[in-house]
Amino acid sequence: MSIHINQTYQQSALPAVSNMDIERPQTMKENKENEDCIDYSQRAQWLRAAVLGANDGLVSTASLMMGVGAVKEDVKLMVLTGFAGLIAGACSMAIGEYVSVYSQLDIELAQIKRDNVANKNEEAESADKENLPNPFQAAGASAIAFSLGAMVPLLAASFIRDHKVRLGVVTGATSLALLVFGGLGAVLGKAPLVKSSLRVLIGGWIAMAITYGLTKLIGTSGL
Secondary structure, three states: OHHHHHHHHHHHHOOOOOHHHHHHHHHHHHHHHHHHOOOHHHHHHHHHHHHHHHHHHHHHHHHHHHHHHOOOOOHHHHHHHHHHHHHHHHHHHHHHHHHHHHHHHHHHHHHHHHHHHHHOOHHHHHHHHHOOOOHHHHHHHHHHHHHHHHHHHHHHHHOOOOHHHHHHHHHHHHHHHHHHHHHHHHHHHOOOHHHHHHHHHHHHHHHHHHHHHHHHHHHHHOO
């Protein structure tokens, strides 16, 4: 009798384990697996239109201004050249992105139509069309991003009269922005931060150096 009472007491003293306590570790594990399975490649489209567009505007405008600064010391000419590059580049990026995305849209629409004609499923066709890329959105994002990147060297050069100091400030501001854009792209795309930033920075330096050097060579040779 006493043995039975002791067993009953020991069983009642044990903490109750609910189904919630059992399911909680499994739920946490599933959430962690879902976070690890995020497909960061889905961000490629708007990353390309935003971060890379800004990087293009930054490098092309800075290189253009450095090329003009290699042969002319006039600040007004340098800024006007950069502004013209901003307008031309933004329009070119927008039109190019629009044509590219619209071509992709036509191909995907044709494929959806062929698939749904074979399956005779009109509801699936409407659902698929909602996930298609927007050419106008892509064009606008590219133009805005390019313009924002191009504003960095323009603002850096606008208020400095000394020619050599102006070139140095443009180079420094552009280098800093290149590091920021490279790091931002790496963080959003889950790529190596230092490697990505340095790659973008070195690429920008090469572009500015080549433009400056060749323009200086042609300008001094009298061609």
